[in-house]
Amino acid sequence: MVNNYLYLILNLGSLSIPLLYSIFEKKFHFIKYFKYAFLSILAIAIPFLIWDAFFTSAGIWGFNSEYHISLLIFKMPLEEWMFFFCIPYACLFTHEVLKYYVPNFKFTDKVSLWVSIILLVVVGGLLFMNFGKWYSTVNFIFFLVLLMYSMKYHKEELRVYYPSFLVILIPFFIVNGILTGSFIDEPVVWYNNNENLGFRLFTIPFEDIFYAFNLLFSIQLLFNYLKNRSYEE
Numbered sequence: 603m604v605n606n607y608l609y610l611i612l613n614l615g616s617l618s619i620p621l622l623y624s625i626f627e628k629k630f631h632f633i634k635y636f637k638y639a640f641l642s643i644l645a646i647a648i649p650f651l652i653w654d655a656f657f658t659s660a661g662i663w664g665f666n667s668e669y670h671i672s673l674l675i676f677k678m679p680l681e682e683w684m685f686f687f688c689i690p691y692a693c694l695f696t697h698e699v700l701k702y703y704v705p706n707f708k709f710t711d712k713v714s715l716w717v718s719i720i721l722l723v724v725v726g727g728l729l730f731m732n733f734g735k736w737y738s739t740v741n742f743i744f745f746l747v748l749l750m751y752s753m754k755y756h757k758e759e760l761r762v763y764y765p766s767f768l769v770i771l772i773p774f775f776i777v778n779g780i781l782t783g784s785f786i787d788e789p790v791v792w793y794n795n796n797e798n799l800g801f802r803l804f805t806i807p808f809e810d811i812f813y814a815f816n817l818l819f820s821i822q823l824l825f826n827y828l829k830n831r832s833y834e835e
Contacts, residue, residue, distance in 0.1 A: 605668050605669055606668070606669065606670065606671055606672075607671070608669040608670075608780075608786070608790060609665075609669050609670040609679065609681035609682075609685075609781070609790050610670070610671065610680075610681050610684070612681075612777055612780060612781065613681055613684045613685055613688040613689070614688065616688050616689055616692045616773070616777060617687075617688040617689075617691060617692055619692075620632075620691060620692045620695035620696070621691065621695075623695070624636070624695060630698075630699060630702050630703075632695055632698060632699070635698070635825075635829060638825055638828040638829050638832065639691060639694055639695075639825060641824075641828060642694070642821045642822075642824040642825040642828060643686070643687055643690045643691060643694070643821055644687075645824060646690070646817065646820045646821045646824060647686040647687060647690070650686055650817055651678075651683065651686060653740070654678060654682065654686075655676040655677070655678060657736065657737070658676070658677050658678050659676075659677060660736070661794055662736050662737055662793070662794050662797045663737070663791060663792060663793045663794065664791070664792050665678065665679050665682065665790065665791055665792075666788055666789060666790055666791070666792060668788065669786075669788075669790040670682075670790065686817075689777070690817065690818060690821050692773070693770050693818045693821075694818070694821060694822060694825060696766065696769065696770055697762075697763065697766040697770070697822060700765075700766050700769065701762060701766075707762075707765055707766070708761045708762045708764075708765060709760075709761045709764050709765060710761070711757070711761065714757070714760050714761040714764060715753075717764060718749060718753050718760065721745075721749060722746065722749060722750070725742050725745055725746055725749075725812065726742075726746060728742060728799070729742040729743065729746065732799060735796070735797050735798055735799070736797040737793070737797045737798040737807070737809050738797070738798050738799055738809055741809045741812050741813050741816065742809075742812065744812075744816045745812045745815065745816055748815075748816055748819065748820065752819070752823070756823060759822070759823065759826060763819060763822060767815060767818070767819075770814075770818065771811070771814075774811075774814055775803075775804070775806065778806050778810055778814075779804055779805055779806055782802075782804075782805040782806050782807070782810075783805040784804055784805045784806075789805065793807050
């Protein structure tokens with residue numbers, strides 16, 4: 603019976619510390635940006651949830667009923683909907699804390715440019731070789747478009763976000779590792795390997811790293827826009 607709450611516990615556990623810190627820490631006091639954080643997360647969550655629902659319906663991925671409560675919305679458990687709010691808030695908070703307390707934690711222009719170029723070449727090659735596999739194809743196209751757009755219009759944010767994302771990947775590997783079957787008998791979220799590269803980092807599909815970047819960096823860019831606009835008003 604306890605297993606049924608695993609996905610819920612992962613969501614709430616990921617959210618709890620950043621949310622409490624946002625409220626009670628008075629120096630950084632991230633809660634003052636809660637409106638912009640919520641609007642950014644909601645706006646990006648909508649297309650990602652549509653994507654999620656389509657892939658779930660198509661059998662590209664699915665959910666193990668042993669590890670979530672019985673409430674389903676468009677064949678997705680409630681916890682999957684919560685995921686798109688709890689995890690992004692925690693990651694947005696992490697990046698903003700790093701920017702505030704470690705302002706020089708960023709790549710140089712040259713390093714950021716080379717990382718971006720390497721990513722474009724590698725992901726472009728993977729897309730070409732695996733075009734037609736749904737998860738790989740959609741994920742990599744989204745990533746390439748987002749990265750090229752950001753290289754043109756958001757170079758500075760890429761410099762800052764790349765190292766933050768490396769930090770974010772630490773809890774990502776823990777939470778997503780559990781969701782994909784690490785440390786437990788069966789995965790919470792299963793994947794149809796005919797629709798991805800079939801290559802995993804521990805139990806995590808390789809594409810999940812780019813999926814995470816697509817989701818989180820899109821939210822970050824929108825959050826930056828809303829926050830900066832508020833300063834101008």
